[in-house]
Amino acid sequence: MNITELTVHELKEKLDKKELTVSEITKAYVDRINEKEKDVNAFVTTLTDEALEKAKQIEEKLSHNENLGEYAGIPIGIKDNMCTKGIKTTCASRMLENFISPYDGTVVNKVINEQNMIDLGKLNMDEFAMGSSTETSYFKKTKNPWDLSKVPGGSSGGSAAAVSANMVPWALGSDTGGSIRQPASLCGVVGLKPTYGLVSRYGLVAFASSLDQIGPITKDVEDSAILLSIIAGHDEKDSTSMNIPKKDYTKSLKNDIKGLKIGVPKEFFGEGINEEVKTSLNTAIEKYKELGAVVEETSLNIAEYALAAYYIIACAEASSNLGRFDGIRYGYRAKNCETLKDIFVNSRSEGFGAEVKRRIILGTYVLSSGYYDAYYKKAQKVRTLVKNEFAKNLEKYDVLLTPTSPITAFKIGEKTENPLEMYLSDICTVSINIAGVPAISIPCGVDKEGMPIGMQLIGKHFDEETILNTAYTYEKNTNFREKYKPTFKGGAN
Amino acid sequence: MAREDYEVVIGLEVHAELSTKTKIFCSCPTEFGGKPNTHCCPVCMAMPGALPVLNEKVVEYAVKAGLATNCEISMDSKNDRKNYFYPDLPKSYQISQFDKPLCERGYVEIETSEGKKKIGLTRIHIEEDAGKLNHDEYGRGSLVDLNRAGVPLIEIVSEPDMRSVEEADVYLKKLKSILEYIEVSDCKMQEGSLRADVNVSIRKKGQKEYGTRTEMKNMNSFRSITRAIEYEIERQIEVVENGGKIDQETLRWDEVSGKTFSMRDKEDAQDYRYFPEPDLVAIKLSKEYIDNIRKNLPELPESRKERYIEEYKLTEKEARMITSSKYLSDFFEKGVEISNNPKAICNWLLSDVARILNEQEKEPDEIPFMPEDLAELVALIENGTISTKIAKDVLEKMFETKEKPNKIIKDNGWVQISDEGAIKEVVQKILDANPQSIIDYKNGKDKALGFLVGQAMKETKGKANPQMLNNMFKEAMK
Structure with a gap:
């Protein structure tokens, strides 16, 4: 049995049956990190010694039947923009190179202090979550485990790569315009951006406050539902978190989508979308029909303006x-x-990198007097239109289906000279943040180079259940994880 | 042209710290003082990832202030960010309100030598205070103290409705008393919990358009505000009279030199890049919520004034002066409760107490003794233990030593001599020494009696009972 290939729900089952111990699990991950991290560069900070120590303590407590969390002793990786007390939180920036937070953010508190999960380390990202390839990190470039010469996507590239490379069983990411879903897609794992307001942002270093959400990056959909159940919920420290009852999202996983109405917005299959991506998505659509879903073409014609509105709003708030x-x-x-x-x-000139400065300047510009109406205000109007457009479609359909990324993972350095081209990586994901609705990315195939392709399923506000079940049903009736595995090829650079 | 040819136009932006227990966006205490950076948390220190949560009390207090100043209360309001860099502003933006303030279109009625007048209020909005910089006197740097960062403020913006220094002074005093009465701010100007930005312009009488205004920021005493406005009017008239024009600029008032200095002009005016605060939700108020606050609004100075005239038979002027400060008014009521002599308490407060406060440049809330002490003083006069003259000395001592009147009298041996034998002795002694006065008195010169009483008071160091002296001199000279 290869421990690090197991999903969390599998690990949990083996822990419960005492087939595995917390220390064995932790040790397996520490070994894996020691083996693979030098190739992948997923971590800004590794906590391997601390993890082994904590594993012992948890085992001790468990042996005394102490009441720990349901997922006590399960390792986790945390994106380095979530505040962790006593551990560096760098946002992959020189600005915070030595910053140690005096407090734990709400989600960190839930997984580490309440659940007693074991923190394996802080994961690399684009500086302040600004980027789509994790190349803007001040510290290192994270590699895609499927091809080490390629990017893992971003900004949660460290999280997606670590899950994909089995260096953590699951991880926390954050998503402002696709930062969970796009790297999940490029690394062949599952990434969920919850509805805006479902998960507390307290302790998440803000990029764009009205768009940021924390979400799970996992090996499969069931793990995604489990982690979401743990981190979701109202927080009185975050005024934008909604006060709705807590849910067990695993209950929505039925492996049955008969009669489900899926809308496929044609704009997401047009120009700029790679042919292999389209083909793979079409195969998935056929699968859904076969499983009993009703699939129709629809239109989200405002989506093309969403990218422009996104960069104005996100940069304004970031500035x-x-x-x-x-x-x-x-x-x-x-x-x-x-x-x-x-x-x-x-x-600020020395502490911030080029991409961060670019966005601060852009954001400052669109908010300045004389330009506010033409940019920020207009972008807010577009935002309203985008929301309405999504609402209209989601009245008609239970789920909308699109590619997650227009292309598969690209070469490291390929797009760093052209920011606009880099921004286009988010074309399929940003409108979801603008609308505030939930979306999940799951792998649905690979291109001819063997790089993963992701499918995005978009749901109604606070209806994570439907997209989780839709994703789960697909996953159960296909076998991506068995067929394809990261190869760590192309590492000789 | 002379000063009379110009009309002065004044508008005030008043910042009042609200007396909520906790800060506006976190649960740190708002208490003044405390060691630097001890009333702080990740939120008010702007740690990465920290988020604000609006203190509902702040909204309640601001609505109270709005209702007490006849404002319309907005049922749909929001917070905005005002962006600028300064070390005392930890987030590099102040959470304030831009285009949707909580309260709008109110007024405050004032009364000056010219009569009654309404001063319009443009708006009242809520915002957070900044921290404080402590500059090292040896120039080694500056230290940031964030205890005050996040203390709630309301900013009360008046229309440019004031036409004289007196109006500005009376308006500010009235506003201060209203805020004190509704107990939303302690208005301690010396602690900076009430401060004003003053906008001043001049124009030729009869001219429709306003002149270019200058702004003096962060003024925190009535004296400097009136002095600064006086100075600024004179300066502006002089500039215009000499053919110059007024620049729109921000000025700093220097108390020592008594002059204003330019801080920054319109050229480098800041662009605050206001935009809606995405970390907070809109402030939606129901009609019931507002009505409920309205119903529970405490008695305002105007109605207290009426009550004093009715109940305690104070004159209109006395009642107005007593109610001008909530502290004074509360002091008065407590004093009356004990002494049951409203006239006497009122006289003491408005004459000698007011005089001493004025001399010491202090506010009523700095009276160093309690209402019961003043009541005790009044009782000591009533029961003949001391004369009114001695009482004035006792009051001085009360300000100095904060001792009780009884103790002061005892310690200084100031008990009034009311012993008939002792007084008779003094009377005889004075009469013996002043035979001419006896003749004068008998010839109908009443002034002579006053002289003799005065001499006797001098002899007894003011301790003799003046009423008894009067009677005995009259008796003796019959």
Whole structure:
């Protein structure tokens, strides 16, 4: 038995049956990290020694029948933009290279302190979650386990790569415009962006407050439902988190979608979408029909404006959110400053990378007087139209089906010189954040180079159950995980 | 042209710290003082990932202020971010309200030597205070104290309705008393919990358009506000008279030199890039919520004033002066409760107490003794233990030593001499020394009696009972 290939629900079953111990599981993951991390570079901070220590403590407590969480002793990886008390939270930025948070964020508190999961480390990402390839990280470039010369996607590239490479059984990511789903797609794993307001953002270092959501990146759909059940729920520390009853999302996994109405927006299959991606999606659509779903073509004609609106809104909010990194209280401070202005200007010039600065400048511009109406205000109007368009479609259909990414994983360095081309990687995902609805990405095939292709299923507000069941039913009736595995090829660079 | 040819136009933006127990977006205490950075948490220190949650009390207090100043309360309001960099602003944006303030279109009625007048209020909105910078006096740097960061404020913006320094002064005092009465702010100007930005412009009488205004920021005493406005009016008139034009700029008032200095002009005016605060939800108020606050609004100065005239027979002027400060008014009521002599309590407060406060440049809430102490003083006069003259000395001592009147009298041996034998002795002694006064008195010069009483008071260091002296001198000279 290869422990690190098991899903969490499988691990849990073996723990319950005492076929495995917490230490054995943790040890297996630590060994795997020691073996693969040098090729993949998924972590900013690894906590292997601490994990082994915690595993012992948990085993001890379990032997005394102490009441720990249901998933006590299950390892997890955490994207490095979620505040962890006493452990560095860098956002993959020079600005926060040595920043240690004085508090645990709400979701971190749930998984680490309440559930007693074991933190294997903090995962690499695009700097401040700005990017689609994890190449804007100040520290390192994470590689795609399916081809080490390619990017894992981003911004949660470290999380997706670590899950894909079996270095963690599951991980937390964050998604502002596709940052969970797109890397999940490129790394052949499952990534869920919950409805805006389902999961608390307290302790998630803000990129774009009205779009950010934390979500699970997992090996399969059942694990996704499990982790979502743990992290979802109202938080009085986050005013934008909705007060709705807690749910057990695993109950929605029925392996039955007979009569389900699936809409396929034709705009997501047009220009710019790779032919192999289209073909793979069409095969999946046929599968759904076979499983009893009613699939129809529909239209989301506002989607093409969503990308522009997204970059205006996200950058506007980011330009304000990142103001706090001023070199005064924490984080990077430039040396040899003569004046107060020097501290601000030099610390931010030296502490932020190019992509972050690009977005701060863009965001500052669209909010400045004289331009506000033409950009920010107009983008908000587009946002309303996008929401309405989604609402209209989701009245008619239970689920909308699209590709997650227009292309499969690209070469490291291929798009770094052309930010606009990089932004197009988000074309299929951003409108979902703009609308605030939930979406899941699951693998549905590979291209001729063997790189994973992802399918995105979009649902109604707070109806994660339907997309989870839709994804689950597909997964149960196909066998992607058995057929395809990351090969770690192309590593000789 | 002379000053009379110009009309002054003044508008005030008043910032009042709300006296909620906790800060506006976290549960840290709002208490003044405390060691630097001890009333802080990840939220008010703007740690990465921290989020604000609106303190509902802040909304309630702001609505109270709006209702007490005749504002329309918005049922649909929101917070916005005002972006700028400064070390005392940890998030690099202040959460404030931009285009949808909680309260709009109110007024405050004032009374000056010119009569009654309504000063319009444009709006009242809620926002957070910034921290404080402590500058090292040796120039080694500045330290940031975030205890005040996130303390709730309301900003009350007036229309440019004031036409004189007096109106501005009276308006501010009235506003302060209203806020004190409804108990939403302690309005301690010396602690900075009430401060004003003053906008001043001038225009030729009869001119329709406003002149270019200048703004003086963060003024926190009535004295400096009136002085600064006076100065600024004179300065602007001088500029215009000399053919110059007024620049729209922000000025700093310097208390020591008594002058204003330019801080920044319109050229480098900040672009605050306001936009809706995405971390907070819209503020939706129901009619019931607003009505409920309206119903429970405490008695306002206006109605207290009427009551004092009715109940305690104070004059309109006395009642107005007493109610001008909630502290004074509460002090008065407590004093009356004990002494049952409203006139006397009122006189003491408006004459000698007010004089001493004025001399010491203090506010009523800095009276160093309790209402029961003043009541005790009044009782000591009523029962003849001390004379009114001595009582004035006792009051001075009460300000100085904060001792009780009884103790002060005892310690200083100021008990009034009411012993008939002792007084008779003094009377005789004075009469013996002033035979001419006796003749004058008998010739109908009443002034002579006053002189003799005065001499006797001098002899007894003011301790003799003046009424008894009066009677005995009259008796002796019959």
